[in-house]
Amino acid sequence: MTRIVLDGLPLFVRSAGVARYTAEIARRIAQLAPATQFTLLGPPLVRPKTPLQHPPANLDVHQTWRYPFAMDQPLAGLPKIFSAADAAGPHDLFHATSYLGPARRSEPLVLTVHDLALARCPQWGTNSLQRVVARAIEQISGADRIIADSEATRRDVVELCGVPAERVHVTHLGVDDAFRPLDPARCRAELEKRLGTSGPFVLHVGTLEPRKNLPRLITAFTRARQLAGTGHTLLLAGETGWGAEPIFSAARGAEHRGHVRLLGRVADAQLPELYCASEVFAYPSLYEGFGLPVLEAMACATAAVTSNSSSLPELVGNTAMLVDPDSEVQIAEALAELMADGVKRETLASAGRARAAEFTWERTAGETLAVYADLLGRRLN
Numbered sequence: 001m002t003r004i005v006l007d008g009l010p011l012f013v014r015s016a017g018v019a020r021y022t023a024e025i026a027r028r029i030a031q032l033a034p035a036t037q038f039t040l041l042g043p044p045l046v047r048p049k050t051p052l053q054h055p056p057a058n059l060d061v062h063q064t065w066r067y068p069f070a071m072d073q074p075l076a077g078l079p080k081i082f083s084a085a086d087a088a089g090p091h092d093l094f095h096a097t098s099y100l101g102p103a104r105r106s107e108p109l110v111l112t113v114h115d116l117a118l119a120r121c122p123q124w125g126t127n128s129l130q131r132v133v134a135r136a137i138e139q140i141s142g143a144d145r146i147i148a149d150s151e152a153t154r155r156d157v158v159e160l161c162g163v164p165a166e167r168v169h170v171t172h173l174g175v176d177d178a179f180r181p182l183d184p185a186r187c188r189a190e191l192e193k194r195l196g197t198s199g200p201f202v203l204h205v206g207t208l209e210p211r212k213n214l215p216r217l218i219t220a221f222t223r224a225r226q227l228a229g230t231g232h233t234l235l236l237a238g239e240t241g242w243g244a245e246p247i248f249s250a251a252r253g254a255e256h257r258g259h260v261r262l263l264g265r266v267a268d269a270q271l272p273e274l275y276c277a278s279e280v281f282a283y284p285s286l287y288e289g290f291g292l293p294v295l296e297a298m299a300c301a302t303a304a305v306t307s308n309s310s311s312l313p314e315l316v317g318n319t320a321m322l323v324d325p326d327s328e329v330q331i332a333e334a335l336a337e338l339m340a341d342g343v344k345r346e347t348l349a350s351a352g353r354a355r356a357a358e359f360t361w362e363r364t365a366g367e368t369l370a371v372y373a374d375l376l377g378r379r380l381n
Contacts (some may be wrong), residue, residue: 115289
């Protein structure tokens with residue numbers, strides 16, 4: 001029997017979209033190839049922060065104390081005395097789902113690159129994260145096959161890592177069926193009871209960190225309220241990352257007090273309700289390898305404003321308003337237009353929902369399985 005090991009670490013740490021990617025492809029690939037055994041390898045004595053939902057019989061989770069001694073994780077600071085086979089047992093292929101694979105291996109390696117933001121702009125990350133990126137670039141160049149979340153990331157891998165283009169395969173991410181249109185009035189009523197929200201709002205979902213461009217979004221939103229003459233609130237949903245103080249400072253500013261609210265991390269199960277209750281989704285990120293929250297908002301039939309750079313135009317096509325993320329004026333004007341124009345919102349919401357339907361985890365899994373089969377030289381079933 002063919003045995004494939006995937007790095008399960010994202011399930012045990014707060015890694016947002018990467019955790020969802022790892023859980024979704026593992027479960028769905030196993031469903032597509034029931035005669036193949038799949039194992040998610042993880043650290044010991046840690047409960048998953050992203051539980052694996054309804055795993056098929058040919059997918060298991062293996063947590064071992066050998067994990068940190070085998071995986072090339074610089075933050076662990078431990079000697080790499082074990083090989084991938086020592087930690088996971090005999091296997092035919094290892095899939096590094098989050099940049100870094102085993103330090104020692106004899107098996108073929110598939111490595112997923114979600115983005116190279118810190119290679120482009122090191123100032124967006126801590127020194128520790130920059131060291132992780134440097135180590136990841138070394139591994140990327142040595143992987144047998146590389147998966148990129150978007151054409152934009154594929155171009156970055158070729159340019160920044162010197163990898164031949166034919167070794168890099170694009171597999172777009174998918175959106176779960178849970179992200180679908182729900183009754184907005186009911187969703188708003190539920191949120192009012194649970195969070196105390198009231199009135200129309202603009203939503204952003206994502207970790208609070210520099211490249212999300214949130215201080216500029218907050219300032220642009222204040223200007224948009226004035227332009228549109230509406231009483232919208234801006235809700236920022238997401239856990240605190242590094243470098244978040246400028247975001248807190250902008251939200252605390254006197255001119256923003258009362259119409260900007262930080263929700264903190266919102267459970268995945270509550271996100272569809274939040275998307276559907278919002279009138280506009282705002283995501284003027286400075287750089288994205290894919291942009292999963294934008295896709296989720298579109299699937300929920302919420303009109304979106306997002307950046308005209310990195311992977312985001314590739315994701316949304318012509319179904320969202322694209323703005324220069326460095327332009328406060330463009331962000332404000334786009335937000336104001338959607339806040340004031342219900343017909344425009346409905347048009348974009350309908351187009352965005354149709355666009356989102358093209359991105360499924362089944363397709364992601366199938367394309368990933370094809371990469372495995374090509375590397376191993378045999379069909380997997």
